Amino acid sequence: MNPPTTTFPESPSRPPVETEAPTHAATRAERWLGPDAVPTWTGEATRLLLGVSLSATFGVALGLRHGGLSIFRSALGVPAGIAAVAAVAVPAFAIVLALANAPLAGMHLAQATARGVARAGLFLAGVAPAAALLVVTVEDALTVDVLGFGALAFAGWIAASSFARDLRPALARAPTATRAAMTVALPAFLLFAAVLAVRVWWLALPVLSEVR
Amino acid sequence: MNVSTVNRLLRSPAEVARDCKEDRDVVPLVVTALVVLAVSALLFGAAVGSWRGGAQIAWAALKLPIVTLGTLVVCVPAFHAIAAVFGRPWSLRSAVAIMLAGGARFSLVLLAATPVVWLAINLGAPYDAVKLLAALAYALGGLASLALIVRGLGPGRGRVATVLTFVGVFLLVGGQTAWILRPYIGTPGDDTVTLFTRKREGGVAYQLWLSAERVLQGRPHPATPKETAP
Numbered sequence: 001m002n003p004p005t006t007t008f009p010e011s012p013s014r015p016p017v018e019t020e021a022p023t024h025a026a027t028r029a030e031r032w033l034g035p036d037a038v039p040t041w042t043g044e045a046t047r048l049l050l051g052v053s054l055s056a057t058f059g060v061a062l063g064l065r066h067g068g069l070s071i072f073r074s075a076l077g078v079p080a081g082i083a084a085v086a087a088v089a090v091p092a093f094a095i096v097l098a099l100a101n102a103p104l105a106g107m108h109l110a111q112a113t114a115r116g117v118a119r120a121g122l123f124l125a126g127v128a129p130a131a132a133l134l135v136v137t138v139e140d141a142l143t144v145d146v147l148g149f150g151a152l153a154f155a156g157w158i159a160a161s162s163f164a165r166d167l168r169p170a171l172a173r174a175p176t177a178t179r180a181a182m183t184v185a186l187p188a189f190l191l192f193a194a195v196l197a198v199r200v201w202w203l204a205l206p207v208l209s210e211v212r
Numbered sequence: 213m214n215v216s217t218v219n220r221l222l223r224s225p226a227e228v229a230r231d232c233k234e235d236r237d238v239v240p241l242v243v244t245a246l247v248v249l250a251v252s253a254l255l256f257g258a259a260v261g262s263w264r265g266g267a268q269i270a271w272a273a274l275k276l277p278i279v280t281l282g283t284l285v286v287c288v289p290a291f292h293a294i295a296a297v298f299g300r301p302w303s304l305r306s307a308v309a310i311m312l313a314g315g316a317r318f319s320l321v322l323l324a325a326t327p328v329v330w331l332a333i334n335l336g337a338p339y340d341a342v343k344l345l346a347a348l349a350y351a352l353g354g355l356a357s358l359a360l361i362v363r364g365l366g367p368g369r370g371r372v373a374t375v376l377t378f379v380g381v382f383l384l385v386g387g388q389t390a391w392i393l394r395p396y397i398g399t400p401g402d403d404t405v406t407l408f409t410r411k412r413e414g415g416v417a418y419q420l421w422l423s424a425e426r427v428l429q430g431r432p433h434p435a436t437p438k439e440t441a442p
Contacts, residue, residue: 029292029301119297126293129286130385137392139412147384154377158297 032118035166039111047114048086051121052079055155058124061132062148065207077204078152081197082120082159086113089193096189100181104170112166116159124155135207148208149201156197160190217244221317221360229364232309233302242309245316249284252319252326253277256349257396259330263342264398267405272396279393283386284315290381291361298370298377310364318357325349339400339433340423346397347420354382387416401435 026034032050036043056075063074090113097104131151138144164186171182202209217240220228232238253276261272292307302310329345337345358379365371390396395409413419426433 027301027303029296029303033296033301122293123297126290126296127381128289130290130381133286133385134388137388140415162297 029122032122033115035111035115039107041107041110044107044110044114047118048110051114051117051119052082052086054118054121054125055079055082057128058131058151058155059205061128062135062205062207064132065135065144070206074205074207077201078124080204081152081200082117084200085159085193085197086117089189089196092192093185093189096185097182100178100185101174102171102178102182103174104167108167108170112163115166116163119162120155120159123158124151127151145208148205149198152197152201153194156194160193164190214240214244217241218248218316218320221245221248221313222320225313225317225360226363228313229310229360232313233306233364233366235303235306235309238305238309242312245312248316248323249280249312249319250277252323253280256319256322256326256329256346259326259333260342260346260396261398262330263333263337263339264405268395268398271405271407275393275396279386279390280315280319283382283389284311286385286389287311287378287382290385291378294374294377294381295365298374299368300365300370300374310361314357314360314364317360318353321353321356322349325352338427339397340426342397343420343423344427350386391416399435400433 032047055078059075059078060071062078063071090109094106094109097109131148134147135144138147167186171179171186174182221244228241230236231241254273257276258269258273260276261269288304288308288311291311292302292304295302295307325345325348329342329349332345333342358375361378362371362375365374393408395406398405399409
């Protein structure tokens, strides 16, 4: 059953992320990764798409091991894991947050998700050239599996920690019962997201499952 | 190439890193760094190749600048991305400048190690010892380079994570780039000089481990020809 609904009049209408306002001309990476003063659904969707697209470059790098169609399959497979978390796991978490009456608007969640995905996507795009070199030249398939899954897991950790960090200030203002529920729900969500992403990558990336 | 810039690279890494980060007067620094990188790696390669001698000197001298610059090219996007996701969203230009400055510092350490390696070979150092000496020079160069990069990252959250992640990527890429362009020293018992080898030999870390084991146990490389009795 739903707990009694509590209202939060002081609840901010905008995500309470720290404003890391740059004192200099913002770089492109700063604009992509930093919080928007006035977040919009379009802006967050663009950021999410950018992160997902950037992660495709890592997929291309993995696909180079076998070449041909494997490049396209991997280029779709890596973003698929990230998109699955954003499209399936985050809405499920939003329901849990609402059940626990957490003081979080949909925009909070959207911004935290988009920023996490953008960070993971940028990291994967950055290490894509290194991955391409290793995937093409390393003889041992197991080494490629370990390196590939290692990079994907690390990107997942980057996204998860960014997501948790963005939500923390809002959750800290919640009543004790909600905070207690969130101490279980947030780690459980992150674990579920990790398992879901790994499962999608395992199915969609043949290069990472060739040693079976 | 500017001698005062080389001096700054060695003596004032924090100042150089700050200039790179703030995109202040980086063009002369980058030009000097590229020249230092190429020349130092070329001379170090020639010294390493002198163990076999002949054409191996030229091949090793040609390949080591490619290894060093190739590693930097592959690692720059990684450095830029890793620094950005851990709270330092610099411009790509600043990331390139810091990486090249770090690379130049690394190469200057290789340059300092060149006469040591050459003398060791001249005194008859065995294959495994030369390999480990070259690896040690690379490790020292890496530390000197890291000192500049750490200063460039500055204080604040995410510095340790940035350094550890980047070092991991750099070691993998550097090791693999060097491995695919081997041999540099030559092979004991094999007088033929080849530009590349495609033998399955287990990887750079495994080969260094074997060499360390043989040096510590005082055993020669198994392919070393036995001295004939007079």
